[in-house]
Amino acid sequence: MRRATGLATAAVAALAWGEWLNWRWSRVLVGDRAGTSTAVxxxxxxxxxxxxxxxxRWRVRAGLRSVTDTDADVDAGETRVIFSGGENGAGGTEAQLMADYARSVLAFDGTVVLEDRSTTTWENITNVIPLIEDVDRIKIVSQPAHALKARAYLRRQRPDLAAKLVRAEDYRVGEWLLVKPLLALYGLWTLRVLESDERTVSS
Structure with missing residues (x-):
């Protein structure tokens, strides 16, 4: 009985830890900048x-809900969704596959832009910079740890654009709950490349 209780307690603690860490990462290197145009x-x-x-498919859904959850002072019509990802090994690109899913399955009819050359997160950021320079607000969508890494890379490459970063809707309580501890462990490993000031929760 005690062993079962201990295992249950450990499982709940692991789930809570994974939930908390993903929540925390979603709030690092973002602000609450206002504006009339947004790039997701x-x-x-x-x-x-x-x-x-x-x-x-999940990232596309999170991206589209980041459009519909745009603050009231931003016209959704001035929001562009940029799908970023290069060749997928099947004769197409990740960007095109995501765009096709957004259009054909989710019936998204907003502005879509493709960045279809990137093969790494660093390249994702490098190649989208020309597509986001003219907007007031920038949202980067992925799993929370990966999105944080991308925001840190934008801060390194273009700190002026990083000042426009705001929260995306890629974190929700209970979503991916059972795998969040694994995502947290993997995130800790991938985020080891960040500096201490790139891990600070935004005020």
Missing amino acids: VVLGYRNPRPTANLIN
Whole structure:
């Protein structure tokens, strides 16, 4: 009985830890900047098949809800969604697969821009910079740890644009709950490249 109780307690603690860490990452290197135009940058995940995989489908949905959740002072018509990702090994690109899913399955009819050359997170940021320079607000969408890494890379490459970063809707309480501890462990490993000031929760 005690062993079962201990295992249950450990499981609940692991879930709570994963939830908290993902929540925290979603609030690092972002502000509450106002404006009349927004770019929502959705980062692709390796996808060696002719249709969007589970992770890319989720990222597209998170990207589109980041459009509809735009603050009231921003006209959704002035929001562009940028899908970023290069060749997927199946004769297409991650960007195109995500755009196709957004259009054909989710019936998104807003402004879509493709960045289809990137193969790394650093390249994602480098290649979307020309597409986001003229907007007031920037949202980067991925799993929270990956999105944080991308925001840190934007801060390194273009701190003036990083000042425009605001929160995306890529974190929700209870979403991916059972795998959040694994996402947290993987996130800690991938974020080891960040400096201490790139890990600070925005005020």
